Amino acid sequence: MCYYFYAIASKKDGRIYKGVSQDVDQRLKWHNEGKTKSTKGYRPWQLVYVEKVDDLKEALEKEKYYKSGIGREQLKELIKQWPRSSAE
Structure with a gap:
């Protein structure tokens, strides 16, 4: 079963x-419907990056890395290069 690491950006802030x-x-869809407590107040959201990974462990490791200081900087660059970011 595959998993995805994703990043979404608030159109509000x-x-x-x-x-x-x-x-x-x-x-x-859940984020935009307000079903996720941590993101409810910052709707609407748009998808800005997705990365497919092989398993849950790898996906959680990516999430942890991209939440770190160096990972946040790298993610900003990946978002700039990601195809859907430039189209929206």
């Missing part, structure tokens, strides 16, 4: 939320 899911589209 630009903050980036990082998470892990098996179904990124459904997860984004």
Whole structure:
């Protein structure tokens, strides 16, 4: 079963939320419907980066890394290069 590390950006204030899911589209829908307590107040959200990984352990390691100082900087660069970011 595959997992995805994803990053979404608040259209309200630009903050980036990082998470892990098996179904990124459904997860984004939940964020935008206010079903996720930590992101409810910053709606609407848009998907700005997705990375497919092989298993949950790897996905959680990526999430932890991208939440670290150096990882946050790297993620900012990945978001700039990610195809859907430039289209939205």
